[in-house]
Amino acid sequence: MTWDCVIVGAGPAGLSAAVYMGRFRRKVLLVDSGRGRWSYGQRNENYLGFPRGVSARRLHHLGVAQAERFGVELCADEVERVTHDGELYTLTVARGEPLRARTVIWAAGVRDLWPDFPGARRLVGKQLFWCIVCDGWRTLDRRVVLLGNDDHAAGTVLQFLTYTPHLTMVVDPDHDELSARALQKLRQDGVRLVRGRVRRAVVRENELREVLLADGERLEADLLFSLYGSRPNTAAIAELGVDLARNGHVRINEKNQTNLETFFAAGDVTNKHGHQVASAVHEGAQAAQAANHVLYPERQQLPALARDG
Ligand SMILES: Cc1cc2nc3c(=O)[nH]c(=O)nc-3n(C[C@H](O)[C@H](O)[C@H](O)COP(=O)(O)OP(=O)(O)OC[C@H]3O[C@@H](n4cnc5c(N)ncnc54)[C@H](O)[C@@H]3O)c2cc1C
Incomplete structure (x- = not known):
């Protein structure tokens, strides 16, 4: 079985691509x-x-139902390696047989660097967030603890002043890369700076109450933000020769095509647009249109028109 297209990742980017590809009558x-x-x-x-608002999981389930309606098949597995023999891609997966495809849309997203105190991941999306664009609004006049170690994080902390003056930035002394300039600016603007590592977050009745540091200090807080960043999921495509940017994200052109003619990427794994659901949906749609285009057989294409002169 050779698929017209294997899409890797069923987040908003991959699902959007799947809906389009299904409607283009591709396998x-x-x-x-x-x-x-x-x-x-x-x-x-x-x-x-x-x-x-809509829960991210509900949006996923709606997207799956929409893609299935147009004949897209789903497979729960992890792609471990992708190779190309000049014509077809082979995708080695963790559990099933290798997959063969004429085109691939890589929509594998990123891995967030959440803090590593026990139970942190259970708080994500409820008491623990990472993105001011997504969740800055929630912080209106609330007490916010922000974890970050560099000037990029400090810049984001300053942007939170649009929402609330009650900001505490916790810097891990073992990874402190804050410049003197950033330190001074944060202090000037009333941001409290604390050096330490989070040991635990106290949540009662679904509300964050306190953040406890390793040295015993207790920080009163309503919301916690991790500004440690993320890493794109590209390990499985390392051998393909796909161009990556310096920060590791997949480089794409305006059609979401990579440097390989039949390999496309969409969503957070690229860094063309902000990491948002709207951008992921847009990029998935773009990648699908471009992938569909390269799949047309010769009989469905007009011969190139000869140029005058
Ligand atoms: C806490 C939180 C709050 C957010 N709030 C908002 C918000 O309010 N508004 C907004 O617009 N955005 C928000 N976002 C961001 C938004 O969720 C992302 O921008 C969006 O999910 C990106 O879509 P994606 O399809 O690129 O990646 P993802 O949603 O990350 O999906 C990628 C998929 O690829 C799969 N995958 C990865 N590697 C492999 C592999 N090797 N083999 C098989 N599958 C693989 C993953 O399992 C995953 O299912 C939020 C994110 C978080 C974490």
């Missing part, structure tokens, strides 16, 4: 390992069409 397999940014407990409140 499409969507492979997903089930651990993306969509899989936490958060509610997306800025995605158009849901005035009360």
Whole structure:
């Protein structure tokens, strides 16, 4: 069995691509390992069409149903390695038989660097967040503890002043890369700076109450933000020769095509647009249109028109 397209990742990017590819009447397999940014407990409140917000998981289930309606097949597995023999891709998966495909859309997202105190991952999307664009609004006049170690994080902390003056930045002394300039600016603008490591977060009745540090200090808090960043999921495509940017994200052109003509990427794994559901859906749609285009057989293409002169 050779698939017209294997899409890797069933987050908003991969699902959007799947809906388009299904409607282009392509033979499409969507492979997903089930651990993306969509899989936490958060509610997306800025995605158009849901005035009360929509949970990221519900959006995923709606997308799966929509893709299945157009004949897309789904497979729960993890792609471990992708190779190309000049014509077809072979995708080695953790559990099943290798997959063969004429085109691939890589929509594998990123791995967030959450803090490593016990139970941290259970708080994601409810008491623990990472993104001011997504969740800055929640912090209106609330007490916010932000974990970050560099000037990029410090810049984001300053942006939170739009929402609340009650900001504490916790810097890990073992990874402190804050410049003197950033330190001075944070202090000037009333941000409290604490050096330490989080040992535990105290949650009662679903509300964050306190953040406890390793040295025993207790920080009162309503919300916790991790500004440690993320890493794109590209290990499985390392051998392919796909161009990556310096930060490891997949480089794409305006059609979401990589340097390989039949390999496309979409969503957070690229860094063309902000890491948002809306951008992921857009990029998935773009990648699908471009992948569909390269799949047309010769009989469905006009011969190139001869240029005058
Ligand atoms: C707490 C939180 C709150 C957020 N709030 C908002 C918000 O309010 N508004 C907003 O627009 N955005 C929000 N986001 C961001 C949004 O969730 C992401 O931008 C979006 O999910 C990116 O979609 P994606 O399809 O690129 O990646 P993902 O949703 O991360 O999906 C990638 C998929 O690929 C799969 N995968 C990875 N590697 C492999 C592999 N090797 N083989 C098979 N499958 C693989 C993963 O398991 C995953 O299912 C939030 C994110 C988080 C974590």
